[in-house]
Amino acid sequence: MRKILSVFEGKRGALVPILQRVQEEFGFLPEETLKEIATFLKLPRSQVFSVATFYSHFYLTRRGDHLVKVCQGAACHVRGASDILETAQYRLGIKTGQTTEDHEYSLERVACVGSCAMAPVVMIDDEVHSKMTAFKMNELLAGDREETDEAEQATTRPQTGKARK
Numbered sequence: 448m449r450k451i452l453s454v455f456e457g458k459r460g461a462l463v464p465i466l467q468r469v470q471e472e473f474g475f476l477p478e479e480t481l482k483e484i485a486t487f488l489k490l491p492r493s494q495v496f497s498v499a500t501f502y503s504h505f506y507l508t509r510r511g512d513h514l515v516k517v518c519q520g521a522a523c524h525v526r527g528a529s530d531i532l533e534t535a536q537y538r539l540g541i542k543t544g545q546t547t548e549d550h551e552y553s554l555e556r557v558a559c560v561g562s563c564a565m566a567p568v569v570m571i572d573d574e575v576h577s578k579m580t581a582f583k584m585n586e587l588l589a590g591d592r593e594e595t596d597e598a599e600q601a602t603t604r605p606q607t608g609k610a611r612k
Contacts, residue, residue: 452487462488462498466505475506511546511553515539515571515588520559522566527580531567532556534581538588 451468462484469480476499485495499505517523517532536542539552546553562568565577569584576587 452483462490462495463502466495466499470505475509478507509546509550511550513552513572515552515554515569516557516560517555518558518560518562518566518568518570519556520563520566522563523559523568526567528567530581531569531579531584534584535569535588538585 451465451472465484465488466476469484470476473480481495481499482492484490485492488495499507515535517528517535519528519532532543535554539547539554541547541552541554543554543556557570560568560570560575562575562577565575567579569576569579569587571587576583579587
């Protein structure tokens with residue numbers, strides 16, 4: 448944290464860039480860091496918190512390792528985006544704006560991802576999935592979760608080998 452703050456030399460106008468750098472580092476803005484930033488910039492904590500909560504791209508809680516964005520723009524909406532979002536909520540067991548308990552996924556609805564010709568669109572991390580349906584969404588998340596579970600099992604499975612004599 449000190450490394451991030453030292454670059455900004457305590458300048459008040461640096462609040463947003465500091466918040467951006469901290470979120471880059473931690474993936475969210477921990478409460479303790481907001482207090483440190485307020486002290487560093489000699490600002491009231493309430494002002495730092497207000498800025499952090501004003502912008503939708505800042506998060507005060509840990510986000511999932513994978514971000515699922517379901518487009519709700521006009522083109523996606525008329526082609527069934529609501530059903531796709533409901534399927535994602537059901538499959539992940541969370542509501543929009545929440546993160547799964549294992550911190551594997553966060554789910555967001557977005558106004559538009561700018562891919563209207565491929566509507567409806569879902570983004571998982573930086574990968575765009577076009578012409579989605581509720582069925583495809585279910586399969587996509589089911590397959591992705593199974594791959595994650597298999598990878599975790601492979602790393603925790605005891606290694607077998609020849610017994611030592």
